[in-house]
Amino acid sequence: xxxxxxxxxxxxxxxxxxxxxxxxxxxxxxxxxxxxxxxxxxxxxxxxxxxxxxxxxxxxxxxxxxxxxxxxxxxxxxxxxxxxxxxxxxxxxxxxxxxxxxxxxxxxxxxxxxxxxxxxxxxxxxxxxxxxxxxxxxxxxxxxxxxxxxxxxxxxxxxxxxxxxxxxxxxxxxxxxxxxxxxxxxxxxxxxxxxxxxxxxxxxxxxxxxxxxxxxxxxxxxxxxxxxxxxxxxxxxxxxxxxxxxxxxxxxxxxxxxxxxxxxxxxxxxxxxxxxxxxxxxxxxxx
Amino acid sequence: xxxxxxxxxxxxxxxxxxxxxxxxxxxxxxxxxxxxxxxxxxxxxxxxxxxxxxxxxxxxxxxxxxxxxxxxxxxxxxxxxxxxxxxxxxxxxxxxxxxxxxxxxxx
Numbered sequence: 001x002x003x004x005x006x007x008x009x010x011x012x013x014x015x016x017x018x019x020x021x022x023x024x025x026x027x028x029x030x031x032x033x034x035x036x037x038x039x040x041x042x043x044x045x046x047x048x049x050x051x052x053x054x055x056x057x058x059x060x061x062x063x064x065x066x067x068x069x070x071x072x073x074x075x076x077x078x079x080x081x082x083x084x085x086x087x088x089x090x091x092x093x094x095x096x097x098x099x100x101x102x103x104x105x106x107x108x109x110x111x112x113x114x115x116x117x118x119x120x121x122x123x124x125x126x127x128x129x130x131x132x133x134x135x136x137x138x139x140x141x142x143x144x145x146x147x148x149x150x151x152x153x154x155x156x157x158x159x160x161x162x163x164x165x166x167x168x169x170x171x172x173x174x175x176x177x178x179x180x181x182x183x184x185x186x187x188x189x190x191x192x193x194x195x196x197x198x199x200x201x202x203x204x205x206x207x208x209x210x211x212x213x214x215x216x217x218x219x220x221x222x223x224x225x226x227x228x229x230x231x232x233x234x235x236x237x238x239x240x241x242x243x244x245x246x247x248x249x250x251x252x253x254x255x256x257x258x259x260x261x262x263x264x265x266x267x268x269x270x271x272x273x274x275x276x277x278x279x280x281x282x283x284x285x286x287x
Numbered sequence: 288x289x290x291x292x293x294x295x296x297x298x299x300x301x302x303x304x305x306x307x308x309x310x311x312x313x314x315x316x317x318x319x320x321x322x323x324x325x326x327x328x329x330x331x332x333x334x335x336x337x338x339x340x341x342x343x344x345x346x347x348x349x350x351x352x353x354x355x356x357x358x359x360x361x362x363x364x365x366x367x368x369x370x371x372x373x374x375x376x377x378x379x380x381x382x383x384x385x386x387x388x389x390x391x392x393x394x
Contacts, residue, residue, distance in 0.1 A: 005329050015298075020326045026298040035298050043304050095304050123305045147305030173305045200313070202306050238302075239312040247312060255312045256299035 004119075008088055013038050013262075019092040022121065022144040022171065026263075037262040040089040045266045045279055046122075047098025048074050048105045054129035055101050057151055059177070061210035062099040062279055070100075074269045075110035081273050082118050090120055093144060097125035098266065098279050103135055112142035123147070125175060127154050128161030136168045145171030147202065150190060162194065172198045173238075179206035179217040184224055195236065204240040207280055221246055228253065242280065297360055320346050323360060 006019040015035045017026045024042065028035050049071045052064030071077075082090055094115060096102045102124045105111070115122040121144040126135070128148050139146050148161050165172040174194060176187050183206070191201060203224075208216040224246075231237065239247060241260035248257055265285060266276040277283040299312075300319045327340040340346070342365070349361040 005326065005333065018326055020329055021322075022303045023322045023326070024301050025323060025326060026300070028298050045306075093304050095306055123303060125305055145303045145305060171303055173303065175306065199303060204306070238306075240306055241312075243312070256297075256301075257312055258299055 006087070006092060006119075008040075008042065008092070010038055010040070012036075017042065017092075022093070024092055035258065035262065040085070041091055041265040042263045043091045044094045044264060044275075045098055046078075046094045046096045047071075047266070047268045047279070048096065048100065048102055048107070048111060049269075050099040051104065052100040053104060055127045055151065055154070057127075057153070057211070058215060059206065059210075059212040061207045061212055063210045064100045068100065070105050070107075071268075071270045073107075074105070075107050075114045077269050077273055078111060079114050079118070081267075082115075082120060087119065090118065093121040093123060094267075095123050095125065095147075097147075098268070101127050101130065103130035109138055112138055116142045125149055126161065127151055128158035129154060131157070131161035131164065133164075136164060136170065139165075139170050140168065145173065145199065147173040147175045149175040149177070150186075151177075152186070162198070166197055173200045173202050174198050175202050175204055177206050178203050178224060179219055181220045181223050184220055184227060188227060191231070198236070200236050200238045202238045202240060203243065205242045205246075207242060209280060219246075225250065225252075241278070316348075320348060320360070 004020075007017065008019070009016045009029070011029065013036045014029050014033050015026065015038060016029050017024055019025075026035065026042075047062075049069055050062065050064050051066065051068035051070050052060070053066045055064065056066070057064075096108075096111065102108055103126055112122050122142060123144045123146065125147040126149070131146075131148070135146075146165060148158050148165065150158055162172065162174070174190065176190065178184060178187060187201075187203070194201075205219055206212065206217050228237070229252075239255065241264075244257065244260050247253075247255055261277050261281075264278070266279045266282075268274055268276065275285050277285055297319075300322070301313055302318075302322075324340045324346060327344070331338055331340065345363045345365060347361050347363075
């Protein structure tokens with residue numbers, strides 16, 4: 001169901017793209033000029049609420065917590081919001097996560113149905129705690145894939161979740177939060193274990209915001225660079241936007257770099273349905 | 288005569304986006320070429336062609352420092368003088384219309 005080919009174009013941003021089978025190829029209209037910030041994002045991060053009971057992650061940058069709320073009526077809000085857009089304005093795909101564990105949300109299935117009906121591929125991030133056969137079915141039916149975040153205190157859950165996802169041939173990414181030397185040692189261990197089995201290791205820098213501000217950590221960039229040099233030809237490593245400042249001066253590894261947030265935005269599905277720059281930088285841009 | 292080489296100035300290429308903290312930067316690699324080949328195959332199929340990308344082109348990665356992108360795709364016609372080459376030109380022209388690529392055609 002996701003094998004339709006789609007194209008998008010924004011003249012003002014010098015942007016054109018083709019989307020097929022979950023992959024997006026971006027091409028500048030004028031090859032001598034850069035692609036600039038899109039009026040209509042190519043993809044969006046989606047928050048369905050800030051209530052999160054299963055994770056209780058002390059470093060949660062978004063402050064998801066058990067006393068938060070699942071935003072109500074989100075499937076209808078999403079349908080209204082994106083249904084008004086032309087196909088050229090709709091994002092190719094969304095990443096559901098934001099402030100909570102999305103599998104906790106009571107409307108999760110309806111949300112996936114709604115996005116899929118709109119021709120938008122939904123993907124999501126899970127901590128693995130609630131990832132079960134039903135989640136596998138929903139992912140197979142509606143999603144491009146799933147990301148499983150390796151929070152150290154939830155190892156028994158994400159370990160099983162990865163096995164379950166791979167056993168069911170889901171397109172599976174691993175999200176790994178990179179911080180100090182010990183975290184990179186764990187990354188090396190996980191890379192050795194799952195390399196060649198999962199689709200991408202998505203490396204995300206530890207951000208000293210939200211709950212993590214109480215326990216700030218420095219990222220061992222030198223050690224990370226050393227390991228990446230050792231890996232050298234990494235076909236399945238991707239970097240989150242907040243690694244931009246690390247990657248740009250290095251000019252290594254053929255990574256496709258562009259200024260963060262020019263192609264994406266963050267949509268919070270509360271009553272206001274406001275769009276923000278990103279889940280790290282809650283600067284309202286629309287809504 | 289069809290120019291034997293075209294360049295698709297790729298700004299970036301991304302796979303499945305699952306990251307709830309915005310953009311993902313991915314290294315361009317053989318998988319990128321494979322994915323673009325699959326895209327072109329799909330476009331050819333939608334256009335009613337029985338030809339495949341590999342029948343018409345070779346695609347490889349190349350560096351083009353003047354572009355803002357870190358990598359470009361170098362697309363070469365397999366046979367610039369044959370009938371297939373002419374068909375290649377026509378199809379590539381269609382593709383470039385869709386992709387907005389500057390495709391040269393000398394004759």
